[in-house]
Amino acid sequence: MGTPTGFAYDVVGDTVVITHAGRRATVLRGARARQFLxxxxxxxPxxxxxRVTGNYKHGNERQARDHPRNRGR
Incomplete structure (x- = not known):
């Protein structure tokens, strides 16, 4: 499985903004932001x-690639 890339985070007060490829993926506030930090x-990182944004491989990519509607892509 590949290593995730393209994520960044900014801390703004007690809020953490996580971006992926320059676009906002999620915002963490309060206790969850402190736990993340x-x-x-x-x-x-x-x-x-x-994991926090839910943007990671789930292990079914090979099955999806072999599905009839995805053949030839």
Missing amino acids: AEIEDDD QELMA
């Missing part, structure tokens, strides 16, 4: 932001 120190 604590976790970002220990974890891989790109992987953590992918």
Whole structure:
């Protein structure tokens, strides 16, 4: 599985704005924002932001590629 890329985050007061490829993906506030900032120190930042936004591989990509409606793409 590939490593997620293209994520960035900005801290604005007690809010964390996570972007992906320059577009806002999610906004974390309050306790969740504080937890994110604590976790970002220990974890891989790109992987953590992918998990938080829900933008990560789910393991079914090969099945989707082989589906009849996707053949030939």
